Amino acid sequence: MKRRTLYILIAILLLILFIAYSFSNFSFRNIIPQASLPEKYKGYREIQSGVISQNYQSVLLFNSDNVARLEDFPPLFNADNNTVIVARRKDSPKGDQSDPIEIFLKFNTNGTVIDSLIFKEDWPINWAGFLITPTNFCSWMLDGDKRNRPYAEQNQALTEDSLALAQHFKQLYKAAQWVYYYHYFDLYNSRLDSLHIDKALFYQQGHWIALLGKNLSDFETDGYPAKGESLVNGMHNRAPDEHIDRRNAYIYMDYFQKVHFTKGRGPTPGSPTGLSSQDEWQGSGYLNLILKKDTLHITQDMTKDEGWSGESSPYRPPLPIYYFTNDRLNFGLFTNNGYQLFIIKKKVK
Numbered sequence: 508m509k510r511r512t513l514y515i516l517i518a519i520l521l522l523i524l525f526i527a528y529s530f531s532n533f534s535f536r537n538i539i540p541q542a543s544l545p546e547k548y549k550g551y552r553e554i555q556s557g558v559i560s561q562n563y564q565s566v567l568l569f570n571s572d573n574v575a576r577l578e579d580f581p582p583l584f585n586a587d588n589n590t591v592i593v594a595r596r597k598d599s600p601k602g603d604q605s606d607p608i609e610i611f612l613k614f615n616t617n618g619t620v621i622d623s624l625i626f627k628e629d630w631p632i633n634w635a636g637f638l639i640t641p642t643n644f645c646s647w648m649l650d651g652d653k654r655n656r657p658y659a660e661q662n663q664a665l666t667e668d669s670l671a672l673a674q675h676f677k678q679l680y681k682a683a684q685w686v687y688y689y690h691y692f693d694l695y696n697s698r699l700d701s702l703h704i705d706k707a708l709f710y711q712q713g714h715w716i717a718l719l720g721k722n723l724s725d726f727e728t729d730g731y732p733a734k735g736e737s738l739v740n741g742m743h744n745r746a747p748d749e750h751i752d753r754r755n756a757y758i759y760m761d762y763f764q765k766v767h768f769t770k771g772r773g774p775t776p777g778s779p780t781g782l783s784s785q786d787e788w789q790g791s792g793y794l795n796l797i798l799k800k801d802t803l804h805i806t807q808d809m810t811k812d813e814g815w816s817g818e819s820s821p822y823r824p825p826l827p828i829y830y831f832t833n834d835r836l837n838f839g840l841f842t843n844n845g846y847q848l849f850i851i852k853k854k855v856k
Contacts, residue, residue: 544764548793551806554841554849560801565841568850569595577829581741582840583633585648589616589835591742592633592648593848611638611647618838618852624653634708635685636739637715641694641706644715648739658708658717665704665719672720676707679718680726683709686734688724746828749819751792758830760822762793763809786813792822798832798839798851807843 552558558565583592591614598607609630613622624638624647631638631645638645643655667675680686689706691699698704705723709716727733745757752760767789792809795802808825815821824843832839838852 542765545762548762548764548804548806551793551804553807554805554843555847558796558803558805558851559854560798560803562853563798563801563803563851564854565803565849565851568593568840568848571595571597571846571848577744577827577831577842577845581744581829582831583648583739584742584833585636586738586740586835587649590614590621590648591836591840592739593840595848596630613648614838616836616838618836618850622647622651633739633741634687635710635735635737637710639687639708639715641689641696656715658715660717660719662719665702665721667720669721672723676718676720676723676726677731679707679709679711679716680731683711683716683734685710685737686731688727688733690724742831742833745830745832748827751794751824751828752820752822756797757832758794758796758828760792760794760809763788763811763822764791764793765811766790785815787811788813792824796830796839796841796851799837803851 554565555567580594584590585592593612593614595610595612596607597610606628609626611624611626612620613624615621624645626638629640629642631640633639633648636646636649638647640655643657645655646652661679662672662675685708687708689708691703691705694700694704694706696704699706699719703721704719705721707718707720707723707726709718745755747753747755747759752763765788769787769789788811790809790811791806794805794807796805797803810823810825812821812823826843826845828841828843830839830841832851838850841849841851
């Protein structure tokens with residue numbers, strides 16, 4: 508009887524230990540010594556520490572006050588003159604309540620800044636190589652002209668009826684090389700907003716024309732799409748989103764060093780989403796970044812999802828990695844934290 512009681516007590520104790528282990532962050536995997544870092548990776552450095560190869564080095568280009576948003580606004584490459592445009596958003600000086608300013612930097616093929624342009628309001632977008640806002644345009648990226656010039660506006664008095672407006676629109680659209688639509692809520696004009704007055708921009712024969720009219724943007728989904736293909740386009744991110752560990756000609760992770768194991772969690776009782784997390788290893792990724800014939804060796808935080816099943820890689824960085832370059836350039840742009848942009852260019856001798 509005593510032996511049976513002992514067995515029951517042992518079973519209860521084991522059950523308690525199992526439950527406690529299941530709900531704790533403790534894992535026996537963190538007790539087991541991990542393999543030491545191979546010698547070839549001990550020279551890898553964080554990008555913030557400065558990475559050097561035979562001919563190239565990484566240098567901090569700028570700290571951004573706001574997330575660089577390189578996925579939405581990548582650097583622009585002008586294929587006509589082989590220049591690169593990078594936008595930086597900078598907060599106003601302390602105590603100044605005005606909006607942040609936007610600074611555009613222009614680089615030559617060697618990564619040297621050759622010009623810059625500042626916008627203090629009405630942050631522009633790139634359309635066909637022009638920096639456009641709802642009220643004006645600038646051709647600086649194409650020809651270096653920094654003037655903000657107004658559009659030649661038509662139907663300002665809003666006197667055209669729907670039939671005349673449609674005919675006017677189609678006439679301008681047919682002759683236009685590039686077309687862009689501003690919806691009324693993007694014009695920041697209370698009068699136009701209340702009347703649902705849109706603005707359609709047309710570029711023809713070296714001039715930008717702006718047509719005002721009610722619901723003009725409806726034409727965009729009715730067979731008259733925006734047109735903006737030009738020699739100035741966003742650069743392609745060379746860092747693969749889903750296969751950072753797959754070898755390629757630009758950047759890839761060559762090795763992963765395990766540091767700490769974190770147990771996954773099942774869905775929380777009562778959770779509206781029922782989300783769970785995977786077992787994962789936190790560690791360091793060792794990346795090879797290739798520029799021309801050189802390879803720069805970079806290390807950074809990396810996570811591996813254990814038990815991951817799918818076509819994408821189980822490895823993921825804390826924040827997206829961006830690497831921009833092309834065959835015409837002798838430099839590259841890199842970030843792995845969203846706020847700091849590094850330029851990789853030839854070493855100063």
